[in-house]
Amino acid sequence: MLRILRIPFAVMRAHAEAAYPNECVGAMLGKTGPDGKTVGLAMPLENSAEGSQHAFYQLSNDSLLAADMAARQMGMDMLGIYHSHPDADAYFSETDLKHSCPWYSFVVLSVKSGEYDHSNSWLPDFEQTRAEREELQIAE
Ligand SMILES: [Zn+2]
Numbered sequence: 608m609l610r611i612l613r614i615p616f617a618v619m620r621a622h623a624e625a626a627y628p629n630e631c632v633g634a635m636l637g638k639t640g641p642d643g644k645t646v647g648l649a650m651p652l653e654n655s656a657e658g659s660q661h662a663f664y665q666l667s668n669d670s671l672l673a674a675d676m677a678a679r680q681m682g683m684d685m686l687g688i689y690h691s692h693p694d695a696d697a698y699f700s701e702t703d704l705k706h707s708c709p710w711y712s713f714v715v716l717s718v719k720s721g722e723y724d725h726s727n728s729w730l731p732d733f734e735q736t737r738a739e740r741e742e743l744q745i746a747e
Contacts, residue, residue, distance in 0.1 A: 608642075608644070608742040608744060609643065609644050609646065609686070609687070609712045609714070609728045609742070609743050609744070610643060610645045610744045610745075610746045611635070611645075611646040611649075611714070611743070611745050612637075612645065612646060612747070613745065613746070613747055615635065615637075615646050615647060616646075616745050618633075618649040618651070619633065619635075619649045619689050619714070619716060620716065620723045622649070622651045622691075623691035623716040623723060624718060624722060626654070626660075626693075627691070627693050627718050627721045628661055628693045628694070629660035629661055630654060630656075630660050630661065630663060630664040630690055630691050631651065631654060631664070631690060631691045632652050632653075632654050632665075632666055632688065632689070632690040632691075633649055633650055633651040633652045633688070633689050633690075634649070634650045634652055634671070634674035634678075634685055634688060634689075635648075635649055635650075635685075635686045635687045635688065635689055635712070635714065636649075636674070636677070636678040636681070636683045636684065636685055636686065637683055637684065637686050638683055638684065639684060639686070644686050644712065646686055646687075647683060648681070648683065649689065650674050650677065652666060653667070653670055654666075655667045655670070662692075662693075662695075663702065664690045665706075666688070686711065687711040687712030687713055687714060687728075688711055688712075688713055688714075689713070689714040689715070689716060690703075690716070691715070691716045691717070691718050692715055692716070693718050694718070694719055695717060696717050696725075697717040697724075697725055698715065698727070699713065699715065699727075699729040699731070699738040703729075703738070704731055704736070704737070704738055705735060707729075707731035707735055708731070709730075709732060709733045709735070712730060712741055713728065713729045713730070713738070714726055714727070714728045714729075714743065715727055715728075726743065727740060727743060728740070728741040728742075729741060
């Protein structure tokens with residue numbers, strides 16, 4: 608189960624809406640406890656995809672590394688990556704699967720006509736052949 612606290616979720620939502628009609632991407636930092644993973648901080652990152660970003664995002668190794676370092680400095684772990692789907696549902700696409708890492712949670716935020724619609728969290732398997740839906744909770 609992935610729990611996202613209200614403030615980081617508001618940041619993700621605002622980022623997804625601001626990036627519309629492009630895809631946004633960011634890191635989710637937090638802690639893993641006995642009752643699962645809790646995201647305490649969302650860090651918007653740069654979509655470094657060349658050309659159209661309407662249905663594509665790319666993360667540079669530099670920004671991933673920076674997010675990982677920031678997490679450690681704050682005593683947190685990098686728990687996952689979020690990105691948005693402009694005018695599409697929050698499913699996990701073939702492209703998403705191809706660019707996934709099995710040790711992260713992947714939250715997809717659906718933005719329709721510029722407004723946040725819904726979100727899902729996905730857990731890709733090690734072979735990058737499928738992603739299972741993870742229970743997602745927005746909490747205080
Ligand atoms: Zn996607």
